[in-house]
Amino acid sequence: MVVTERRRIYEGTRIPSPIPTVLRVDEVLREEGDILEVNFGPNHPSTHGVLRLVVELNGEEVVGVRAVVGYLHTGFEKNMEQKTYWKAITYPARIDYLSFQYNELVFVLAIEKLLELEVPPKATWMRMLLGELNRIHSHLIWLGTAALELGAISMLWYCFRERDAVLDLFELVAGARMHTRYFQAGGLAEDIPRGFYPECRRFADLMPKRIDEYEAILDRQAIWLERTKGIGLISAEDAIALGQSGPVLRASGVEWDLRKTQPYLAYDQVEFDVPVYQNGDVYDRYKVHMDEMRESTRIVQQCIDGMPDGPWIADDRKVVLPPRHELHTSMESLIHHFKLVTEGYRVPEGEVYVAVESARGEMGCYLVSDGGPKPWRVKFRAPSFVALEATATMMSDALVADMIAILGSLDTVMGDCDR
Amino acid sequence: MSWDQVPGFVEDWEAFGETTVVVEREQLIEAAEHLKDEHGFNFLADISPTDYLGWGRTGVAGYWGHAAGRDINSPGSWGLARLPSPRPARFTVSYHLLTLRPGARPGETRRLRVQIRCEDGEAVPSVVSVWPTADWHEREAWDLMGIRFAGHPELTRILMEDDWEGHPLRKDYPLGGEPVRFSNAE
Numbered sequence: 001m002v003v004t005e006r007r008r009i010y011e012g013t014r015i016p017s018p019i020p021t022v023l024r025v026d027e028v029l030r031e032e033g034d035i036l037e038v039n040f041g042p043n044h045p046s047t048h049g050v051l052r053l054v055v056e057l058n059g060e061e062v063v064g065v066r067a068v069v070g071y072l073h074t075g076f077e078k079n080m081e082q083k084t085y086w087k088a089i090t091y092p093a094r095i096d097y098l099s100f101q102y103n104e105l106v107f108v109l110a111i112e113k114l115l116e117l118e119v120p121p122k123a124t125w126m127r128m129l130l131g132e133l134n135r136i137h138s139h140l141i142w143l144g145t146a147a148l149e150l151g152a153i154s155m156l157w158y159c160f161r162e163r164d165a166v167l168d169l170f171e172l173v174a175g176a177r178m179h180t181r182y183f184q185a186g187g188l189a190e191d192i193p194r195g196f197y198p199e200c201r202r203f204a205d206l207m208p209k210r211i212d213e214y215e216a217i218l219d220r221q222a223i224w225l226e227r228t229k230g231i232g233l234i235s236a237e238d239a240i241a242l243g244q245s246g247p248v249l250r251a252s253g254v255e256w257d258l259r260k261t262q263p264y265l266a267y268d269q270v271e272f273d274v275p276v277y278q279n280g281d282v283y284d285r286y287k288v289h290m291d292e293m294r295e296s297t298r299i300v301q302q303c304i305d306g307m308p309d310g311p312w313i314a315d316d317r318k319v320v321l322p323p324r325h326e327l328h329t330s331m332e333s334l335i336h337h338f339k340l341v342t343e344g345y346r347v348p349e350g351e352v353y354v355a356v357e358s359a360r361g362e363m364g365c366y367l368v369s370d371g372g373p374k375p376w377r378v379k380f381r382a383p384s385f386v387a388l389e390a391t392a393t394m395m396s397d398a399l400v401a402d403m404i405a406i407l408g409s410l411d412t413v414m415g416d417c418d419r
Numbered sequence: 420m421s422w423d424q425v426p427g428f429v430e431d432w433e434a435f436g437e438t439t440v441v442v443e444r445e446q447l448i449e450a451a452e453h454l455k456d457e458h459g460f461n462f463l464a465d466i467s468p469t470d471y472l473g474w475g476r477t478g479v480a481g482y483w484g485h486a487a488g489r490d491i492n493s494p495g496s497w498g499l500a501r502l503p504s505p506r507p508a509r510f511t512v513s514y515h516l517l518t519l520r521p522g523a524r525p526g527e528t529r530r531l532r533v534q535i536r537c538e539d540g541e542a543v544p545s546v547v548s549v550w551p552t553a554d555w556h557e558r559e560a561w562d563l564m565g566i567r568f569a570g571h572p573e574l575t576r577i578l579m580e581d582d583w584e585g586h587p588l589r590k591d592y593p594l595g596g597e598p599v600r601f602s603n604a605e
Binding site for chain 1: 434435436437439461462463464465467468469470474475477500501503504513515519521522523524525527528530532547550551552554555559563572573576577578579580587588592594
């Protein structure tokens with residue numbers, strides 16, 4: 001079916017010089033050729049938000065590219081400095097609005113690291129479960145929109161059908177479909193509702209079949225294969241040098257997953273594989289996403305089976321809100337509640353960097369505390385921001401139509417990139 | 420693990436299970452190359468600048484008695500439990516490094532925070548030549564925190580508009596300090 005030969009991944013480096021993130025037009029070509037400068041975005045539907053690419057074309061060939069970001073800069077980090085910790089937890093979820101659970105998680109983990117707070121196992125496992133559901137959710141949106149951009153419009157409807165099922169599960173647990181704010185410093189905000197487990201298991205049983213269906217649609221689709229294979233190459237060396245993480249790195253043949261190499265939560269107690277592909281192109285990134293959804297489903301199954309009993313939040317009254325019913329009977333609890341809500345809890349002085357494997361790679365949080373109830377400085381290491389640094393390298397031999405495929409395969413969320 | 424072989428070594432400490440190595444600002448490039456070549460820190464995860472202006476100035480919480488009695492007007496309970504240790508310079512820039520080895524097993528990878536200190540206006544050597552990913556991170560640090568990087572190929576604003584004034588994440592930059600444009604005003 002595939003007529004053209006798949007281009008092979010290159011050896012060595014293709015990172016442009018002197019600016020690693022800008023592909024410059026060759027001066028000779030600029031003199032001789034008929035270079036057309038095209039402004040792609042910031043309001044182009046295929047830019048996944050508001051990304052602008054300034055592209056220079058020689059015919060259909062991309063000879064120069066520069067990514068311009070910042071259109072969605074919201075000042076989350078500045079705002080979080082003004083809020084007490086437990087109010088600030090609402091912010092990170094809105095940064096990467098598709099991978100919201102991981103952002104919440106990374107910030108909460110950073111607070112807990114500074115507080116040296118012990119989290120009960122039930123909360124840890126539930127965090128893992130919701131995180132993996134969130135990974136499926138994020139990958140589904142990626143798959144639906146990336147395929148849509150290449151013309152496979154039916155994928156969007158199928159993916160959003162399952163995505164809605166994931167959001168229903170979030171709603172069941174936390175009352176909100178997105179931006180759940182379900183993770184508290186110390187554990188979870190509420191106990192897991194009883195009806196959650198059967199619903200979640202039904203979803204986890206269904207999901208592998210659905211993924212097979214998606215693959216059946218795309219993997220025999222000549223247009224999809226032609227437009228993804230051998231496109232947007234990046235070698236392992238370049239991917240590491242450009243700080244790539246997550247599916248982009250794993251599609252370039254680098255076996256690297258923070259859940260395996262630096263296990264957090266209870267990832268050392270569940271079984272899963274890290275999908276690695278060798279060709280470093282759009283197609284392999286797609287394959288990594290598909291396999292990761294399967295692995296996530298496996299983890300979800302294991303989380304339901306292995307979910308420990310017991311409390312869902314740490315019993316530390318200086319940090320954790322007292323149970324609601326105690327407020328009517330206990331003066332002590334009322335005082336704690338009042339102090340926590342008005343003043344917040346104090347986090348010991350120090351600085352930490354916590355990283356988790358979010359749906360799009362290493363999501364990091366650098367947190368500095370001066371010992372007060374508000375963070376002194378919060379900095380997020382946004383995987384989308386870093387992923388867009390690779391556009392110049394990946395597009396160094398692309399055609400204008402490939403740009404859409406390449407950009408889609410990076411799985412960037414502009415809210416995450418611009419913060 | 421001893422880090423005093425790192426060029427420009429100033430001090431190091433362990434806290435919360437993380438290692439921080441402070442190096443001299445002028446010798447950052449040498450330190451970066453040493454850490455990359457000798458210790459295998461091939462992956463730069465993040466560059467995080469911090470502004471310590473006003474650090475610890477909120478004071479200690481509680482109504483504290485002094486020679487003239489007790490000042491009942493100061494809202495003491497909103498302060499800190501104890502004063503944080505003073506900072507030697509206004510800014511720090513933290514480089515979060517990682518040893519990325521494909522297929523590494525748990526415990527085989529390490530993270531390290533390399534930190535430099537600088538005052539307002541002092542230029543920090545750019546590490547783009549060591550880790551190309553530093554390009555945008557340094558532009559962001561310049562844009563939001565006003566840290567100047569010497570040797571960066573194109574140090575322009577990245578998240579704010581090109582003609583923006585000030586560096587929003589600095590502590591002396593007011594919240595809501597954005598000028599409002601009215602359509603009928605000049």
